[in-house]
Amino acid sequence: MRLSLDELTEMARKCRKDIVRMTNAAGSGHPGGSLSAIDLMVALYGTNLSFRVDEPEWEDRDRFILSKGHASPAMYAVLHQMGILAESDIMSFRKLGSICQGHVDMRWTAGVDFSGGSLGMGMSFGLGCAIAAKMDGSNRLVWVMVGDGETQEGQVWEAAMAASHHNATNLKVIIDRNGIQNDSFIDAQMEIGDIAAKFSSFGWDVKEVDGHDLASVVGVIDWAANTQERPVAIVANTIKGKGVSFMENNPAFHGKAPTDEELGLALEELA
Amino acid sequence: MSAPPESCASRDGYGRALLRIAEDPRVVVLEADLGKSTKSCLFRSEYPERTVSLGIAEQNMMLVAAGMASSGKIPFASTFAIFTERAFEQIRNGIARPGLPVHICGSHGGIHTGSDGSSAQAIEDLAIYRTIPGMTVIHPCDDISAEELTIQLVEMGGPSYMRTARNKTMRQYDYENMEHLRIGRGSVLREGSDVAILACGVMVEMALNAASDLSDEGIESTVVDMHTIKPLDNQLIDRLSERCGCLVTAEDHITFGGLGGAVAEWLSLNRPTPLEMVGVADRFGESGGTDDLMEAVGLTPTGISNAAKRSISRRNAVS
Ligand SMILES: Cc1ncc(C[n+]2csc(CCOP(=O)(O)OP(=O)(O)O)c2C)c(N)n1
Numbered sequence: 001m002r003l004s005l006d007e008l009t010e011m012a013r014k015c016r017k018d019i020v021r022m023t024n025a026a027g028s029g030h031p032g033g034s035l036s037a038i039d040l041m042v043a044l045y046g047t048n049l050s051f052r053v054d055e056p057e058w059e060d061r062d063r064f065i066l067s068k069g070h071a072s073p074a075m076y077a078v079l080h081q082m083g084i085l086a087e088s089d090i091m092s093f094r095k096l097g098s099i100c101q102g103h104v105d106m107r108w109t110a111g112v113d114f115s116g117g118s119l120g121m122g123m124s125f126g127l128g129c130a131i132a133a134k135m136d137g138s139n140r141l142v143w144v145m146v147g148d149g150e151t152q153e154g155q156v157w158e159a160a161m162a163a164s165h166h167n168a169t170n171l172k173v174i175i176d177r178n179g180i181q182n183d184s185f186i187d188a189q190m191e192i193g194d195i196a197a198k199f200s201s202f203g204w205d206v207k208e209v210d211g212h213d214l215a216s217v218v219g220v221i222d223w224a225a226n227t228q229e230r231p232v233a234i235v236a237n238t239i240k241g242k243g244v245s246f247m248e249n250n251p252a253f254h255g256k257a258p259t260d261e262e263l264g265l266a267l268e269e270l271a
Numbered sequence: 272m273s274a275p276p277e278s279c280a281s282r283d284g285y286g287r288a289l290l291r292i293a294e295d296p297r298v299v300v301l302e303a304d305l306g307k308s309t310k311s312c313l314f315r316s317e318y319p320e321r322t323v324s325l326g327i328a329e330q331n332m333m334l335v336a337a338g339m340a341s342s343g344k345i346p347f348a349s350t351f352a353i354f355t356e357r358a359f360e361q362i363r364n365g366i367a368r369p370g371l372p373v374h375i376c377g378s379h380g381g382i383h384t385g386s387d388g389s390s391a392q393a394i395e396d397l398a399i400y401r402t403i404p405g406m407t408v409i410h411p412c413d414d415i416s417a418e419e420l421t422i423q424l425v426e427m428g429g430p431s432y433m434r435t436a437r438n439k440t441m442r443q444y445d446y447e448n449m450e451h452l453r454i455g456r457g458s459v460l461r462e463g464s465d466v467a468i469l470a471c472g473v474m475v476e477m478a479l480n481a482a483s484d485l486s487d488e489g490i491e492s493t494v495v496d497m498h499t500i501k502p503l504d505n506q507l508i509d510r511l512s513e514r515c516g517c518l519v520t521a522e523d524h525i526t527f528g529g530l531g532g533a534v535a536e537w538l539s540l541n542r543p544t545p546l547e548m549v550g551v552a553d554r555f556g557e558s559g560g561t562d563d564l565m566e567a568v569g570l571t572p573t574g575i576s577n578a579a580k581r582s583i584s585r586r587n588a589v590s
Pocket of ligand 1: 032033034036068070071117118119120146147148149150151176178180181182240254
């Protein structure tokens, strides 16, 4: 699949609508970090990621590990756009028996490659997938999305060191640098500093990108896919809540669903 | 196959098993700078391309194992029992919750580990892993059974935790006599009707010694190697409760939540029967030679035979 920029833009808009609809219907969930990540995920699924809609568990698919598993609405919205999840699936988000669990869960959702919810683990899991792919002589790639707050977890750096040691050239990490975590802004909680420099000091190839400029995002994803000398990190500068004015850069919407009134306003803006 | 010549520790059996299951190309081994101790080094030297060194970073190791399992591998990840515990939440959320077939081996478990002292003597591992849904928990008593049970893990599917011991124990099994050794089924090593002693790990040998002491006093006991703590062999426990009417558990583990705890839960809910537990009281270990330490915390044949007598007199008081 190789969608045009216009198609990607339109798909991202639809995903944003689904993110606010899903969280509103559930009365809970994490819209902010879903909206910051969605352009990156749409660009990846819409251009580079190799997967099969009719066979989501295809063994040799590329993997997408949503380490920041609370951004599940973004995952479900993309899988819905790709034709893997139905409207009824995504609208049952967080309800009893739904295949769309509160945090992404590979045991519940075909098309989800990781069970998230506990931050700091996805890069390690992705590294395991990457090492296995190399053992199998497969060219499949492993993409991992982590939150910037998530990089406060020590395990992220264990994984960064190990990926470099094992020369996991097929491992591609995207850091959603939206500057906000759960309680408030990152610089107030615990500043993580120059994340690109940190990854490069661990022996990674790193590029920064505006995570909402789809043309640049597609460019950097292509670069990452084709860079096979070292593990690759993309630091994507994003805005938490992007696309809904009152959620943008607003820590309150990290883990709070829009009310019915807020949903109406959001859908107007996303029309 | 003939038995290896010398007496060994259960960790040696684990190491030998890895070599035997290597013919399955899905098997991979993960290490955290303790391969020489856990004995995964044997696999590394034959199959370096299928051995992944993760350094002193156990949390990362557990999730790397999970990722490999999700890609069709059957990972065996080992470190000291105590250091697996550092990654408890990784094991719970990253391995067990998605139900991935990752097999964790914690070596050097228990007070028996000896002079390294309390920081190394995991006495709570069986209890904590037993609480994880779908997790198999195994603690073999000798090298031969550790080898066989490790081999059986390959076809098991879900996640598991196996504790092995650092020090040598007497062999209870031989290669010709292993039909009854199965994950999830206690192995009856000695028959008697007065009391049933269920033991695991290094305490199995002591339980057999206690049984022969008891026999000298005219008390005949059944001794079971309860190598699988979860799933617990409830049917066997029921039969023994019926036959003997009183039981003892013996483990190199705290008396909360391990083998004793598991048996107590089953009995109290299903078939109330007098039960005495031999294990570590609510305390940490300390440095010392293994024999001195085991004596100091009460993990001895005498400790077991005294417990057996208490259990018998409680039964007699009831009936
Ligand atoms: C280990 C762990 N600790 C705490 C939490 C609770 N939590 C959920 S989301 C979150 C903030 C995440 O911030 P960030 O990684 O920046 O994600 P984003 O802003 O992109 O949503 C926290 C602390 C968790 N899920 N996992």
